[in-house]
Amino acid sequence: MPELEQRLQAARPLLDVRVSQGDTELALGRFKDLRKRRVRRRQVAASAAGFVAFAAFGWQLSRPPQPIVESIAPAPIAQTSDPQRVHFSDGSSARLLDPRTKLRLLEVSETLMELSIDTGKARFEVAPNPQRLFRVRALGIRVEVLGTSFTITAKDASKSGDRSMVEVHSGRVAVYQGDARIDLKAGMRFVLENGRYTVESETAQGETRAPQAIANAQPMRLSKAPSSGRSEAPSSGRSAAKADAPQKDRSSAPKVTRRKRVSKRRTQRSRSSFAGRHRTKSTKSTKRRWHSLAKKGQFKEAYRAMQKTPVERPRDTTEELMLAADVARLSGHPQDAVPFLQRVIQRQHPRAVLAAFTLGRLQQKELGAPAKAAQAFRRAFDLAPEGSLAKDALAHEVDCLVRAGRSARATARAQLYLQKFPDGPKRDRMRRLAEVER
């Protein structure tokens, strides 16, 4: 099967495992911890020999893999006395701006780089990578970015109360505090202190600007603060808004009908008016949630997000439709992928061929519908009879026609295969099928 071997060699890069030095160090740390646990476990098992060994064997087979990363206590990786820059394997870096900075690496994988800053100050330059989420945790908040530059300051409780601050220099970040999410753009600053947060933005000419981009997925659980002025006169070119969250604050909310309506719905469920005031931004931010989850490879979560509200539905673009089809397929809902693929097939787009081929595979392998699969493969062939998928599409069509009991049609298509691809990998089979009629 030399052709299969050649195709395997071409496909081999998909079987590569990317392992950075950080990954290796993390795995080594896990291994040491696992070894200690195994030694302890072996001692317990040895003291109750036969029955425990049998039970442990049976239990070992049935238990799901334990999440190792969560069980490892984060280990400090840097504590320096001079400002230093730390380089990560993906091109991102962190400059430690405080002598007491404690930065920990929590998790490194193909889709996630997660660090924790326990105390101190660090400026992060994150290399854009849509396939990998860069996340930093700091005293009650987490910051997630997809390529940007920002500074996080974390002061622990031993100083003058817990205080976390995030300043964005370029790009965008999402700051999560509990269940709430706040999107920050360049020039914005988020400060969380003693359970209260403020969001500041640099303004031109000292003008006051209302808080922007507060996108709460859930109401924030803040301690009640006394009502104060919503916009303070800027003292240093910055405008500030206190997150007081009293119920009567609605008069300051922007007069947008849509926001108000949604706000009313929200406050029926929540205790804070802040969720309502900025609902539009929240809608806009969750609208793409399935998309960003899918891009990260979290297909099950993406599928759930896609089902939630009509605004989550994929746009009518080829790229989104194909991605939505992948989400449906890879989250275990192959039937739901069919309409997305069919819409792409109807377009005059180069990817229509791939969509037809994928639909054929789906119908053939996962949905058990050989007749429909044959139609899809036929379409893939017709759309690009000289393309790279033509040979396989025609061969699969023949197989599906045979399975669907349409032997006469299968014979005709097998003859076409032999005519067009006399040296094709499935010529022997096609010859046998073509000879049936003779």
Next chain:
Amino acid sequence: MGPPKLNPSDAALEDGPRLRLVLEDEGSPESSTQQSPENCHSFEDCFRRYHRLVASIGLRILGRRSDVDDFVQDVFLEVHRGFSKLRDPAAAGGWVRSIAVRVAIKRLRRRRFAAALGLDRPSDLGPFPVGANQEHAALLSEVYSVLETLPAKSRVVWVLRYVEGEKLEDIAEAAQMGLSTVKRHLAAAQGKLKEVFDA
């Protein structure tokens, strides 16, 4: 020239749960203390040097990304147990590889046993990276679904030959089999795949 890289004080792993800080690009010419060691003078050296190799073998033989981490841990547990008996550090590579192959065979047998009892959870070779070639992904999924039906040794031999590209003699050494046994397993696997792909 880029900014200076941070070189922490020697916080070796034996000193406690501290990870080395500098996560430099693989293959960077400026890597200093973090390069894979030439020889395995300690278990940690061995782990750092062969971690990627073992993970790759795991994925290619087992065919499930979700199993790779556990597989790596199992292999290095065996390596750790036998490390004190390793006389020639320069020969560690072949030794680790043979352990990896042996552990993979055990895992595959256990998986088939679990599947026979209805305890195994079928899992895909994917997810593949976003933007991966669909045709290649489809081919690999199909190949591995056929490999799933093969006995463990036949599968391992076939993967080492046609995915890893190993020579038969090296496969025999890694799998600790005779050459004729390797050929027999390979023929069995080839026969099965030919049935599907040439059919």
